[in-house]
Amino acid sequence: MTNIFMQEALALAAQGVALASPNPMVGAVIVTDGVVVGRGSYRYAGVTHAEILALREAGEQARGGTMYVSLEPHAHTGRTTPCTDAIIAAGIVKIVAASLDPNPLVAGAGFTQLREAGIVVEIASEFQAEAEKLNEAFFHFMRTGRPLVMLKSALTLDGxxxxxxxxxxxxxxxxxxxxxQLLRHASDAIVTGIGTALADDPLLTDRLGTPRTRPLLRVVLDSTLRLPLESKLVKSAQGDLIVVATTAASAERRRALEARGVEVKTLDGPRGRVDIRDVVSMLGERCCLSVMIxxxxxxxxxALESGAVDKVFLYYAPKILGGVQSLPMAGGTGRLRRADAIVLERTQLHVIPPDEFAVEAYVRRDA
Ligand SMILES: NC(=O)c1ccc[n+]([C@@H]2O[C@H](COP(=O)([O-])OP(=O)(O)OC[C@H]3O[C@@H](n4cnc5c(N)ncnc54)[C@H](OP(=O)(O)O)[C@@H]3O)[C@@H](O)[C@H]2O)c1
Structure with a gap:
């Protein structure tokens, strides 16, 4: 039975995509005498945690029940009072959790408090990988202090x-x-280069059509502020467009963009261009857990060379362009020796019928 209830808790957590960030997605289910008596799913804007929502729905029926929760309940006071206190007060006798909260303010303290109150605490380790994957950006942010950076690209079979x-x-x-669009919806920020902005005049918006708590922050790397004032990006700016330049950019261009509601930042980097790692740090300071390039x-x-990329999502079409003039996914000088190639791991294949596929993989960080 644990399986069904934990699956429901994880499904409730997943309802928080684009709605829970910068906090983790959490789902909770309370079961008393084999029957689900309360359910909760966390939304940042709603403030109240999933566990509390489930307890409220269950009311008195929570007493003697088991709570299945996707993430360890917190034991500290943040925007809300500790969930652990409410769980203890409600008479829950057992907690089954799919993952530990990596937030140093929680990190096992929730489980300790619950155990000290006589509640049985179980980790559903068979769900741990799924729970961590669901909240991978949050876990990454908590462990590294930086957003999870995903490079997405659409490629021919020859790259x-x-x-x-x-x-x-x-x-x-x-x-x-x-x-x-699902990836964009799940991201807090999207980054492009001025080359793409000039060639494609993209909007870079989240067009999934389902709600999100914060707008998708759109970022253009544009050292000398060449972004046209009549571009779709500028015309659609609503406090959600940051253009990152270097000190080489003219004050006049800056003023013109700012007058149209664009935020202009200066982050000097190598070779007279924008510093990509600093862009990622800046987005982290704005509580972006996930960044898509x-x-x-x-x-x-x-971005790959700077070490800023944590994972890739590469979409392959069954086509070959060939030719040395067609742009490769990653240009620049590249690595000059095979032995120095950037290595990926935990590769996952996503089949897109009838003839396409995507490769999701993580950049290996050598110890
Ligand atoms: N298939 C796909 O998935 C996909 C996706 C996007 C784009 N594209 C295609 O890619 C082409 C554009 O490629 P691109 O290489 O010219 O454009 P890009 O990589 O999007 O932008 C390159 C420009 O970004 C600026 N930049 C600022 N900081 C940088 C930094 N640290 N490192 C590198 N560049 C920095 C530079 O201009 P400044 O020196 O002026 O700052 C540089 O010329 C277009 O044809 C577009 O259609 C394809």
Whole structure:
């Protein structure tokens, strides 16, 4: 039975995509005498935690019950009072949790308090990987202090992202692009380069059509502020567009962009360009847990080379462009020896019927 109830708790947690950040997604289910008597799913804007919502729904029926929760309940006072206190007061006798909270303010303290109050605490280790994957950006942020950076690209089978002449239309299908919208929806920020902004005039918005707590923050790396004032990005700016330049950018361009509601930041980096690692840190300071890079060849390589990229999501179309002039996914100088290649691990294949697939993989960090 644990399976069914924990699966429901995880499904409730997953309802928090784009709604729980910068906090983790959490779902809770209370079961008394084999019957579900309370359910909760956390939303940042709603403030109240999943455990409390489930307790409220259960009322007196919570007494003697078991709570299945996707993440360890917290024992400290933050925006809310400790969930552990409420769980103890409600007479819950057993907690089954899928993962430990990596937040140093929690990190086992929730379980300790519950055990000290006589509550049985069990870790459903068979669900741990799924629970951590669901909240991977939150876990990453808590462990490293930095957002999880994902590089997404749409490629031909031979690894090209753009053709030298006619670049209209898409490489991948509508189905693959719908999948990308899910990734955008789950991200707090999206980063592109001025090369892409000029070539494609993209909007870079979340068009999934389901609510999100905070707008998707759109970021353009543009050392000298070449972004046209009439671009779709600028025209659609509503406090959600940051253009990052270097000190080489003109004050006049800056003022023109700012007058249209664009925020302009200066972050000098190597070779007279924007410092990508600093961009990621800046987004972390704004409580972005997850950052998606959807850029061209130059920014893709610069981001990989800087060590800022944590994972990739590469969509492959069954096409071959060939030619040395077609842009590769990652340009620049690349690594000059095979032995120095950037290595990925934990590779997962996503099949996109009928003929496409995506590769999700994590950059290996050598100890
Ligand atoms: N298939 C796909 O998934 C996909 C996705 C996106 C784009 N594209 C294609 O990619 C092509 C554009 O590629 P691209 O390489 O020209 O553009 P890009 O990588 O998007 O942008 C490159 C520009 O970004 C600026 N930049 C600022 N900081 C940088 C840094 N630290 N490192 C590198 N660049 C930095 C530089 O211009 P400044 O020196 O002026 O700052 C640079 O020229 C277009 O044809 C587009 O259609 C394809």
């Amino acid at each position: 090209k992202i753009a053709a030298p002449e006619d670049n209209t239309g898409w490489i991948t299908s509508e189905r693959a692009r719908a999948h990308v 959807e850029a061209g060849s130059k920014v893709n390589w610069a």
